[in-house]
Amino acid sequence: NELGLVAVGFSGGQCKPGVDAAPMALIESGLVNQLKDDLEYTLHYDNQVHAYSDLMPASDPPHRGMKNASAVSAVTQKLSSQVYEHAKHGRFVLTLGGDHSIAIGTISGTAKAMRERLGRDMAVIWVDAHADINTPESSDSGNIHGMPLAFLTGLATEEEDKPFGWVKEDQRVSVKKLVYIGLRDVDRGEKKILRENGIKAFSMHDIDRHGIGKVMDMALGWIGRDTPIHLSFDIDALDPMWAPSTGTAVRGGLTLREGDFIAECVHETGSLVALDLVEVNPSLEEQGAAETVRAGVSIVRCALGDTLL
Numbered sequence: 001n002e003l004g005l006v007a008v009g010f011s012g013g014q015c016k017p018g019v020d021a022a023p024m025a026l027i028e029s030g031l032v033n034q035l036k037d038d039l040e041y042t043l044h045y046d047n048q049v050h051a052y053s054d055l056m057p058a059s060d061p062p063h064r065g066m067k068n069a070s071a072v073s074a075v076t077q078k079l080s081s082q083v084y085e086h087a088k089h090g091r092f093v094l095t096l097g098g099d100h101s102i103a104i105g106t107i108s109g110t111a112k113a114m115r116e117r118l119g120r121d122m123a124v125i126w127v128d129a130h131a132d133i134n135t136p137e138s139s140d141s142g143n144i145h146g147m148p149l150a151f152l153t154g155l156a157t158e159e160e161d162k163p164f165g166w167v168k169e170d171q172r173v174s175v176k177k178l179v180y181i182g183l184r185d186v187d188r189g190e191k192k193i194l195r196e197n198g199i200k201a202f203s204m205h206d207i208d209r210h211g212i213g214k215v216m217d218m219a220l221g222w223i224g225r226d227t228p229i230h231l232s233f234d235i236d237a238l239d240p241m242w243a244p245s246t247g248t249a250v251r252g253g254l255t256l257r258e259g260d261f262i263a264e265c266v267h268e269t270g271s272l273v274a275l276d277l278v279e280v281n282p283s284l285e286e287q288g289a290a291e292t293v294r295a296g297v298s299i300v301r302c303a304l305g306d307t308l309l
């Protein structure tokens with residue numbers, strides 16, 4: 001089994017420094033060796049955490065209210081081609097972030113590669129406390145990590161020469177092939193977007209009502225068989241009890257086992273083609289950083305086929 005690993009030390013999609021240190025923390029805690037030795041992947045990794053410093057603009061004034069728009073656009077455009085390159089060679093693509101804005105790069109890369117390799121539209125499972133589907137206009141914060149799905153679904157578009165104008169139709173995903181799990185902090189404008197576009201979403205309420213087993217059956221049933229799946233996992237989907245060291249922690253979240261179970265179920269489909277693990281910020285909690293990193297490692301292992309027995 002071939003695995004492409006991209007380590008993205010980028011934090012410009014939100015305001016708190018430190019999330020750029022996550023890839024190194026995850027790797028140092030043994031993740032790469034576990035993937036090679038325990039799970040027997042053949043690793044394609046350039047042995048660097050990309051900070052993309054050469055892509056940082058001299059000045060980056062707000063564009064449509066977005067903070068760091070030029071930087072985030074340039075980084076995600078570059079990342080998109082890195083991920084695409086792995087995916088088109090048939091490798092599973094693991095991307096370690098970084099904040100969630102980087103999903104503009106990862107998903108655009110895999111969506112394009114899956115269309116070319118398999119002739120199929122890819123599905124996205126977005127595990128998060130937040131919906132991350134604000135348009136620049138609906139966003140209250142201007143933080144692009146709250147907007148990746150607006151650009152990836154085409155709900156937000158931009159002219160060719162503007163930030164994110166590089167995102168083209170063959171790199172997008174349909175709103176019908178997007179499924180959320182774990183939502184509990186959704187902005188008013190986002191609720192309207194989810195409703196008006198009929199987007200499938202399983203909130204914490206649904207998990208309380210049905211249990212995570214039934215929710216996974218429903219989520220995967222919505223996607224259907226033989227559809228390539230990109231799993232984008234924001235560590236803040238987990239309850240702060242398990243993952244406190246993240247930029248926008250929200251109480252009332254998934255247990256560590258529920259997070260692992262989601263990853264296990266998606267792996268079992270045999271259709272998982274890529275995983276993002278984002279928003280681990282080891283600098284925020286002195287006590288909780290190590291356990292948050294450990295939770296992230298556990299999610300990745302489960303998604304890549306580690307089993308309990």
Ligand code: DIR
Nearest residue numbers: 130134141143145146248
């Ligand atoms: C909020 C928070 N919806 C925003 N989003 C976060 O800024 O658009 N996403 N924290 O992970």
Ligand code: MN
Nearest residue numbers: 085086088089
């Ligand atoms: Mn090549």
Ligand code: MN
Nearest residue numbers: 129130234236
């Ligand atoms: Mn989140």
Ligand code: MN
Nearest residue numbers: 100128132234
């Ligand atoms: Mn997120």
